[in-house]
Amino acid sequence: MSADKKDRVAEFTAFRQRMNERILAEDNQVVRRFFALDTQTYRAGALDVKTKELMGLSASMVLRCDDCIAYHVAQCKQVGVTREELFEAFSVSLVVGGSIVIPHLRRAVDFLDQLEAGEATASAAPPEHGH
Amino acid sequence: MSADKKDRVAEFTAFRQRMNERILAEDNQVVRRFFALDTQTYRAGALDVKTKELMGLSASMVLRCDDCIAYHVAQCKQVGVTREELFEAFSVSLVVGGSIVIPHLRRAVDFLDQLEAGEATASAAPPEHGH
Amino acid sequence: MSADKKDRVAEFTAFRQRMNERILAEDNQVVRRFFALDTQTYRAGALDVKTKELMGLSASMVLRCDDCIAYHVAQCKQVGVTREELFEAFSVSLVVGGSIVIPHLRRAVDFLDQLEAGEATASAAPPEHGH
Amino acid sequence: MSADKKDRVAEFTAFRQRMNERILAEDNQVVRRFFALDTQTYRAGALDVKTKELMGLSASMVLRCDDCIAYHVAQCKQVGVTREELFEAFSVSLVVGGSIVIPHLRRAVDFLDQLEAGEATASAAPPEHGH
Amino acid sequence: MSADKKDRVAEFTAFRQRMNERILAEDNQVVRRFFALDTQTYRAGALDVKTKELMGLSASMVLRCDDCIAYHVAQCKQVGVTREELFEAFSVSLVVGGSIVIPHLRRAVDFLDQLEAGEATASAAPPEHGH
Amino acid sequence: MSADKKDRVAEFTAFRQRMNERILAEDNQVVRRFFALDTQTYRAGALDVKTKELMGLSASMVLRCDDCIAYHVAQCKQVGVTREELFEAFSVSLVVGGSIVIPHLRRAVDFLDQLEAGEATASAAPPEHGH
Numbered sequence: 001m002s003a004d005k006k007d008r009v010a011e012f013t014a015f016r017q018r019m020n021e022r023i024l025a026e027d028n029q030v031v032r033r034f035f036a037l038d039t040q041t042y043r044a045g046a047l048d049v050k051t052k053e054l055m056g057l058s059a060s061m062v063l064r065c066d067d068c069i070a071y072h073v074a075q076c077k078q079v080g081v082t083r084e085e086l087f088e089a090f091s092v093s094l095v096v097g098g099s100i101v102i103p104h105l106r107r108a109v110d111f112l113d114q115l116e117a118g119e120a121t122a123s124a125a126p127p128e129h130g131h
Numbered sequence: 132m133s134a135d136k137k138d139r140v141a142e143f144t145a146f147r148q149r150m151n152e153r154i155l156a157e158d159n160q161v162v163r164r165f166f167a168l169d170t171q172t173y174r175a176g177a178l179d180v181k182t183k184e185l186m187g188l189s190a191s192m193v194l195r196c197d198d199c200i201a202y203h204v205a206q207c208k209q210v211g212v213t214r215e216e217l218f219e220a221f222s223v224s225l226v227v228g229g230s231i232v233i234p235h236l237r238r239a240v241d242f243l244d245q246l247e248a249g250e251a252t253a254s255a256a257p258p259e260h261g262h
Numbered sequence: 263m264s265a266d267k268k269d270r271v272a273e274f275t276a277f278r279q280r281m282n283e284r285i286l287a288e289d290n291q292v293v294r295r296f297f298a299l300d301t302q303t304y305r306a307g308a309l310d311v312k313t314k315e316l317m318g319l320s321a322s323m324v325l326r327c328d329d330c331i332a333y334h335v336a337q338c339k340q341v342g343v344t345r346e347e348l349f350e351a352f353s354v355s356l357v358v359g360g361s362i363v364i365p366h367l368r369r370a371v372d373f374l375d376q377l378e379a380g381e382a383t384a385s386a387a388p389p390e391h392g393h
Numbered sequence: 394m395s396a397d398k399k400d401r402v403a404e405f406t407a408f409r410q411r412m413n414e415r416i417l418a419e420d421n422q423v424v425r426r427f428f429a430l431d432t433q434t435y436r437a438g439a440l441d442v443k444t445k446e447l448m449g450l451s452a453s454m455v456l457r458c459d460d461c462i463a464y465h466v467a468q469c470k471q472v473g474v475t476r477e478e479l480f481e482a483f484s485v486s487l488v489v490g491g492s493i494v495i496p497h498l499r500r501a502v503d504f505l506d507q508l509e510a511g512e513a514t515a516s517a518a519p520p521e522h523g524h
Numbered sequence: 525m526s527a528d529k530k531d532r533v534a535e536f537t538a539f540r541q542r543m544n545e546r547i548l549a550e551d552n553q554v555v556r557r558f559f560a561l562d563t564q565t566y567r568a569g570a571l572d573v574k575t576k577e578l579m580g581l582s583a584s585m586v587l588r589c590d591d592c593i594a595y596h597v598a599q600c601k602q603v604g605v606t607r608e609e610l611f612e613a614f615s616v617s618l619v620v621g622g623s624i625v626i627p628h629l630r631r632a633v634d635f636l637d638q639l640e641a642g643e644a645t646a647s648a649a650p651p652e653h654g655h
Numbered sequence: 656m657s658a659d660k661k662d663r664v665a666e667f668t669a670f671r672q673r674m675n676e677r678i679l680a681e682d683n684q685v686v687r688r689f690f691a692l693d694t695q696t697y698r699a700g701a702l703d704v705k706t707k708e709l710m711g712l713s714a715s716m717v718l719r720c721d722d723c724i725a726y727h728v729a730q731c732k733q734v735g736v737t738r739e740e741l742f743e744a745f746s747v748s749l750v751v752g753g754s755i756v757i758p759h760l761r762r763a764v765d766f767l768d769q770l771e772a773g774e775a776t777a778s779a780a781p782p783e784h785g786h
Contacts, residue, residue, distance in 0.1 A: 019237035022244065027215075030222035030303050031236075037299065038230045041292050041750045046739040051706055052747055058710040059717045059751040060231065062491070064589070065195070067234035068751075084551075084701040091554035092707055095696045096714040096723075098455070098491030099562045100584065103591035105555075106543035113546065150630035153637065158608075161434050161615035162629075168430065169623045172357045172423050177346040182313055183354055186320040190358040191624065193321040193753070196588070198627035199358075215308040223314055226303045227321040227330075229717070229753030281761035284768065289739075292746035293760075300754045322755070324622070326458070327719070329758035346420075353423035360586070360622030361431045362453065365460035367424075368412035375415065434619045439608040444575055445616055451579040452586040452620040457720070461620075477570040477682075484685035485576055488565045489583040489592075492693045493715065496722035498686075499674035506677065554696050561692065565685050 016067070042075070050079045054089050061093035064104050070111045077115055086112060147198070173206070181210045185220050192224035195235050201242045208246055217243060278329070304337070312341045316351050323355030326366050332373045339377055348374060402507065409460070435468070443472045447482050454486030457497050463504045470508055479505060540591070566599070574603045578613050585617035588628050594635045601639055610636060671722070697730070705734045709744050716748035719759050725766045732770055741767060 024032055042052045053075045060068035076086060090108065094101050155163055173183045184206045191199035207217060221239065225232050286294055304314045315337045322330035338348060352370065356363050417425055435445045446468045453461035469479060483501065487494050548556055566576045577599045584592035600610060614632065618625050679687055697707045708730045715723035731741060745763065749756050 015241075016237065019241055022240055023236065026218050028218040028222055030299060031218065031225060033295070033299050033302075034222070034225050034230075035233075037292060037295050038233070038750055040295075041747055045743050046737065047709070047743045051709060052743070054702070054706060055710055055713040055744060055747045056751060059713045059748060062493070062714040062718055063231050063751070065231050065234060068231060082701065087550050087552040087555065088700050088702045088707070089710060091552055091558070092696055092710045093714060094491075094555060094558050095693055096491050096493055096711060096718070098487075098489050098494070099558075100455070100489055100587050100589050100592060101491070102559075102562070103589060105547065106540065109546055110539075110543055146634075147630065150634055153633055154629065157611050159611040159615055161430060162611065162618060164426070164430050164433075165615070165618050165623075166626075168423060168426050169357055169626070171426075172354055176350050177344065178316070178350045182316060183350070185309070185313060186317055186351060186354045187358060189317040189321045190324040190355060193325055193755070194358070194624050196624050196627060199624060213308065219307050219309045219314070220317060223303055223317045224321060225753075226300055227318060227325070227753050227755055229749075229751050229756070231717070231751055232753070277765075278761065281765055284764055285760065288742050290742040290746055293742065293749060296746070296749050296754075297757075300757070324624075325755050327755050327758060330755060349419050349421040349424065353421055353427070356424060356427050356622075358622050358624055360618075360620050360625070361427075362456050362458050362461060362586070362620055363622070364428075364431070365458060367416065368409065371415055372408075372412055431619055434616055438612050439606065440578070440612045444578060445612070447571070447575060448579055448582040448613060448616045449620060452582045452617060455583040456586055456620070475570065480681050480683040480686065481569050481571045481576070482579060484683055484689070485565055485579045486583060487686060487689050488562055489580060489587070492689075493718050493720050493723060495690075495693070496720060498678065499671065502677055503670075503674055554692060557688070557692050557695075561685060561688050564688075 012067075050076070050081060053079060054081065054085075057086075057089050058093045058096075061090065061101055061104060061108070062097035064097070064101065066104055066107050069104060069108050073108055073112055074115060077112075083112065083116070143198075181207070181212060184210060185212065185216075188217075188220050189224045189227075192221065192232055192235060192239070193228035195228070195232065197235055197238050200235060200239050204239055204243055205246060208243075214243065214247070274329075312338070312343060315341060316343065316347075319348075319351050320355050320358075323352065323363055323366060323370070324359035326359070326363065328366055328369050331366060331370050335370055335374055336377060339374075345374065345378070405460075443469070443474060446472060447474065447478075450479075450482050451486045451489075454483065454494055454497060454501070455490035457490070457494060459497055459500050462497060462501050466501055466505055467508060470505075476505065476509070536591075574600070574605060577603060578605065578609075581610075581613050582617045582620075585614065585625055585628060585632070586621035588621070588625065590628055590631050593628060593632050597632055597636055598639060601636075607636065607640070667722075705731070705736060708734060709736065709740075712741075712744050713748045713751070716745065716756055716759060716763070717752035719752070719756065721759055721762050724759060724763050728763055728767055729770060732767075738767065738771070 020035075024035060042049060042056060044052075053072055057069065057072035057076060060072055073086065076089075081089075090105055094105060151166075155166060173180060173187060175183075184203055188200065188203035188207060191203055204217065207220075212220075221236055225236060282297075286297060304311060304318060306314075309317075315334055319331065319334035319338060322334055335348065338351075343351075352367055356367060413428075417428060435442060435449060437445075446465055450462065450465035450469060453465055466479065469482075474482075483498055487498060544559075548559060566573060566580060568576075577596055581593065581596035581600060584596055597610065600613075605613075614629055618629060675690075679690060697704060697711060699707075708727055712724065712727035712731060715727055728741065731744075736744075745760055749760060
């Protein structure tokens with residue numbers, strides 16, 4: 001199953017990258033500007049990248065978007081957020097959002113486990129147009 | 132993968148049709164009336180079908196329901212909405228609903244690509260009880 | 263009560279305008295760009311302004327945001343959407359979003375009544391940074 | 394303040410009734426049918442009215458609609474749901490929906506207190522077109 | 525396909541159980557307490573388990589969480605809720621939540637069909653930490 | 656108007672405190688435990704209080720709960736979050752949640768302005784049972 005999972009992670013990453021390219025190839029300025037703005041949002045400013053990624057993670061969890069959660073978990077890992085810190089971020093999202101968040105928490109922890117096992121390192125989305 | 136995808140589209144369409152039949156076979160008048168009302172909602176009136184389908188699409192995107200998005204994209208194509216127009220509808224939904232809409236946008240564009248490639252024509256839901 | 267209501271509409275419009283100015287006076291480029299993008303989104307393109315405003319209205323109704331609904335109802339009136347057409351837009355939102363939309367529908371119709379009675383013409387938001 | 398509150402409850406009830414009449418006076422069959430269906434939904438069937446109202450209450454709480462919550466609390470009281478039972482319904486909604494439900498819980502308990510004090514008995518919505 | 529489906533149900537159940545164990549093995553007291561509270565919520569009190577499970581089901585449907593819906597459908601079956609009663613619960617959720625609930629209704633009925641066919645009995649979540 | 660506003664802030668704070676007491680006076684253990692857990696969630700752990708409050712703020716903004724936003728803005732101010740940092744938190748929430756967040760952003764900035772003007776210092780919720 002582990003091989004199967006790796007394939008699904010790789011397939012998902014390839015899908016995200018391919019579709020982002022399809023979307024940005026379209027001549028729609030509003031969509032392109034939104035994607036650029038999304039990237040700009042998480043750059044260091046008055047708050048550092050780590051704090052911004054943790055906020056993006058919490059927002060994604062209470063809105064219950066698995067792809068967004070996986071993206072921010074990967075970004076958090078890249079900037080040094082520890083597993084213990086991630087679980088505290090999960091706990092805030094769980095209490096704010098309620099038990100309806102639990103299925104997404106399970107998938108988030110599964111993704112984190114894979115990341116830590118080095119199985120899913122390739123799945124970290126590129127910094128541009130990440131969501 | 133293209134063959135695999137076609138299968139998944141066909142499988143999804145078959146699932147939708149089969150389950151709609153299961154649901155309507157049940158002796159529950161509220162559910163049946165809701166399905167009938169849902170169908171009636173998108174008929175031409177003061178507003179034409181195209182405008183109503185675009186509104187249904189926008190509502191489905193900000194509520195982030197992939198099945199509903201796919202259904203309305205297919206309906207929009209059937210009544211002549213162009214790819215450029217669909218992207219403008221996507222852009223409204225993206226700005227209203229935020230980056231949390233992006234994963235659904237990716238799947239919507241993928242579905243649209245398949246529709247345009249003629250791979251998914253069979254997946255257009257029947258006009259009755261569509262969602 | 264009619265005088266009281268007019269005051270509340272005027273107060274709300276003044277509040278919106280004053281706070282938009284406060285927000286844009288802040289040195290935060292992401293927020294400013296988002297507001298500019300929001301304005302750009304509803305400009306005529308492949309789809310006309312009327313269709314885009316109707317989509318914005320439907321999205322606002324199913325997401326249940328009274329201020330956004332009032333804004334788009336006012337914009338729709340300005341570009342010639344009739345009461346009958348607005349009710350069809352309401353009906354799509356009601357069926358997609360469910361009975362939870364009804365309290366917002368009541369307030370939308372109340373706002374529309376005031377607009378048509380000429381009581382609330384001043385409340386039409388300025389075209390820039392409208393939401 | 395108690396007099397002020399009674400007025401607000403009465404004002405709200407009058408507003409709901411007046412706007413429901415305005416909405417149903419409009420020649421839009423989808424909207425009218427939806428309102429009729431909404432009424433039909435809570436009639437006794439395989440499940441009794443009490444259970445259905447408690448389900449409507451839970452759904453309204455996790456979707457965070459104050460007007461809908463107030464309506465279902467009043468309906469629950471009318472069919473004999475006790476304060477203890479209402480708090481158990483609140484507790485389910487709180488755990489499913491998270492701390493974001495708390496502000497609505499406060500307003501629900503305030504409304505319930507008023508109902509029990511006999512201050513708000515007139516605010517119980519009529520059984521037709523209630524939400 | 526039936527064999528394939530049984531596998532997917534078994535796989536899902538195994539995943540849920542494995543991830544719940546992973547989550548509770550973590551030294552995060554807030555998360556652990558939330559899971560314990562979630563279990564406590566559905567115990568019989570002033571309201572019986574059946575009513576509480578039906579409320580949990582309605583809340584899950586309008587919030588559109590397939591895993592939560594499946595869990596509560598299974599729990600409802602275990603405490604004797606009939607198919608007719610479940611469809612009435614579905615109808616309340618459909619009217620409150622709108623057509624956006626329909627795709628989840630299809631998957632709920634499919635899951636119910638499997639449960640009734642005895643194919644998915646093993647998928648009933650254990651009473652502890654269920655969501 | 657400033658006097659009027661101060662009164663409304665004071666009235667709101669009094670309402671929150673009074674209703675929290677009413678709720679906790681009720682003999683419902685699940686509700687009480689949820690309130691206690693909510694308080695525990697924001698205590699310093701692997702992440703400091705500032706980061707947790709910023710996450711709570713982002714989650715509240717994308718879920719569009721004015722009371723929760725006001726509460727977390729006040730808490731953020733108490734632990735030293737600057738106006739510039741708060742606007743970066745707002746910008747993340749705006750991009751994740753979309754233009755539907757704008758009306759809440761306006762009210763958040765208005766509340767922040769009042770806090771900074773010293774008008775609303777009394778409105779900072781007590782650390783216990785805050786939401």
